[in-house]
Amino acid sequence: MLFVRLCTSSSTCALGRIGFHGLVGHVSPSLSRSLSLCAIQFQKEFDEKAFEKYKDSATKPLDHFKKPAGEISEVEKPRIVKVLATEVTNKLMHDAKEKNDQDYLLPHPIWSDKEVKSVEITHRSPDGVSDKAAYYCVMLLRKSFDLASGYTIGNHFKMLDERSILIRCIFLETVAGVPGFAAAMIRHLHSLRRMQRDHGWIHTLLEEAENERMHLMTFMQLRRPGPIFRGTVILTQWLFTFTFSFAYMLSPNFCHRFVGYLEEQAVVTYTHILEEIDAGRLPMWKTLPAPELAIKYWRLPEDAKMREVILAIRADEAHHRLVNHTLGSMDLKSDNPFEKGK
Numbered sequence: 218m219l220f221v222r223l224c225t226s227s228s229t230c231a232l233g234r235i236g237f238h239g240l241v242g243h244v245s246p247s248l249s250r251s252l253s254l255c256a257i258q259f260q261k262e263f264d265e266k267a268f269e270k271y272k273d274s275a276t277k278p279l280d281h282f283k284k285p286a287g288e289i290s291e292v293e294k295p296r297i298v299k300v301l302a303t304e305v306t307n308k309l310m311h312d313a314k315e316k317n318d319q320d321y322l323l324p325h326p327i328w329s330d331k332e333v334k335s336v337e338i339t340h341r342s343p344d345g346v347s348d349k350a351a352y353y354c355v356m357l358l359r360k361s362f363d364l365a366s367g368y369t370i371g372n373h374f375k376m377l378d379e380r381s382i383l384i385r386c387i388f389l390e391t392v393a394g395v396p397g398f399a400a401a402m403i404r405h406l407h408s409l410r411r412m413q414r415d416h417g418w419i420h421t422l423l424e425e426a427e428n429e430r431m432h433l434m435t436f437m438q439l440r441r442p443g444p445i446f447r448g449t450v451i452l453t454q455w456l457f458t459f460t461f462s463f464a465y466m467l468s469p470n471f472c473h474r475f476v477g478y479l480e481e482q483a484v485v486t487y488t489h490i491l492e493e494i495d496a497g498r499l500p501m502w503k504t505l506p507a508p509e510l511a512i513k514y515w516r517l518p519e520d521a522k523m524r525e526v527i528l529a530i531r532a533d534e535a536h537h538r539l540v541n542h543t544l545g546s547m548d549l550k551s552d553n554p555f556e557k558g559k
Contacts, residue, residue, distance in 0.1 A: 322431075323424045324557040326536060327516050333528040336535045338485055341477065341542050347468065351475040359482050369559030372489075379501045382490055383440050390433035391450045392457055393483065396476045399462045400469070416543070417553035424557070425461035425537055431514055438508040473545035480538035494524050500549050502527075 267454045343349040363369045368385060371377040401422035442450075465472045493499045507521040515529040540555060547554075 251292055269436070306516055322514075323420075323427045325424060325428050325431075326533070328529055328532045333525075333532045336484065336488075336528075336531050338481075339538070341483055347471045348474050351471055352478050354475060355478040355482060375498060377493065377498065380440075382493070382502075383436060383497065384442075384446070385486075386490075387433065387436045387440065387442060388446075388450065388453075389483070389486070390429055390436065392434065392453060393479070394426050394429035395458050396461055396472065396479075397422045397424075397429065397452065399458060400465055400472065401426065403462060403465050403469075416550060418510065420557060421540060421544075421553055421555050425540065429536070430531055431510075435508055435511045435526060435530075436515070438510055444508075468543050469549055470547075473541045477538055477542035477545055480534050480541060483534040484531055484538060487527055487534060490527055491531070494527070 290526070343352045363372075366385060366388075367381070368377070371381060401419045404415050404419050404422070408419075461472065464475075490499070494503050497503070502523040505523040507517055507523055507526045511517060511526045511529070512519065512521055517525050517529065543554065
């Protein structure tokens with residue numbers, strides 16, 4: 218109201234002084250000065266209200282400043298609010314980082330030694346046409362990839378070495394990170410479009426996608442693929458992402474069952490790698506120190522070897538196997554039974 222009265226009275230006085238004939242030539246400077254006064258007064262009142270609103274939470278204590286609260290000028294008040302808010306934010310971030318040095322990552326399980334060694338190869342028998350279709354799709358993809366990549370022949374003649382195993386793991390992890398992210402994206406868009414809650418599925422799916430990506434980043438510390446390999450990955454990613462996303466829009470349960478069977482095969486693969494290490498056919502990985510990224514991500518001992526990394530990755534895959542088989546059996550509107558990072 219003060220702003221309106223000030224602007225009205227100032228403008229009226231200015232027009233009364235200059236008259237109608239001087240309106241064109243002289244009104245702009247006069248109104249400009251009047252409006253400037255109005256703006257200054259309005260800004261002053263706004264700053265005072267803003268400071269009063271936030272000082273209780275953002276200005277405690279004021280010991281950081283040399284001046285007592287009563288001696289703070291009107292100009293300094295907005296700056297103090299900004300500085301103190303920044304300090305509070307930085308303190309909260311520092312405290313969070315002290316509690317969790319992986320604050321940039323999504324929650325994920327940290328496996329104990331007993332847990333990683335208790336993982337077993339399991340299989341959920343297909344129940345119904347949809348489950349059978351998902352299972353046979355996975356087995357067809359596995360047999361085709363094993364044959365095309367030379368894994369079948371190499372395994373038969375005991376010719377697999379660290380290089381061939383590493384290439385296989387890198388390629389498979391570039392694919393494994395797609396389903397979780399694609400499913401989370403589709404559920405996210407579905408929630409926005411229908412303006413309905415998601416029941417907590419999105420977080421678990423994103424955690425799975427990031428976990429698979431961290432597997433890839435771990436293996437990438439051991440090898441840098443060439444352009445042909447990268448081109449194959451790009452082509453495969455385009456094809457698989459499009460196919461899986463389209464299938465998920467048609468039948469999410471089928472896709473989760475598909476990923477469940479895919480993770481069963483991942484556990485089979487990493488169990489076989491552990492057997493090869495223990496048999497002495499992968500001697501380099503038996504003594505190779507674990508990559509620094511793996512030590513930090515899974516909180517492994519500083520002297521951990523590559524075998525411990527494979528154990529942790531296999532435990533992750535077994536967890537994904539459980540999650541996706543569970544989601545594949547649930548109603549899409551049911552609450553997610555899995556807590557963050559578990």
